[in-house]
């Protein structure tokens with residue numbers, strides 16, 4: 001069984017596209033994503049669309065990273081103490097404004113660990 005493990009996309013949809021294009025030529029049985037779908041890059045919507053499209057066509061396992069926790073906890077304007085870290089909080093707030101309610105619900109549904117295949121999503 002060939003499993004592709006990807007992590008820390010951080011909103012870099014261009015790199016994700018390159019990775020998925022590369023993996024398309026391989027005989028991948030399942031994709032495992034270790035979290036941090038949003039982060040330091042602005043391609044939030046594109047990243048989420050690619051993940052949902054992949055989930056619809058392949059067996060995928062998704063874990064929740066700390067970046068998803070920040071979005072679930074709405075770490076946005078209500079946390080002025082994070083203003084001391086302007087680049088970090090800036091992109092978190094940017095991501096928060098570009099995520100849909102469904103994206104946050106998806107993050108909230110994700111486990112932080114996984115031991116078996118019961119949580120797989122896909123066709």
Ligand SMILES: [Fe+2]
Pocket residue numbers: 008010035036039065
């Ligand atoms: Fe990360």
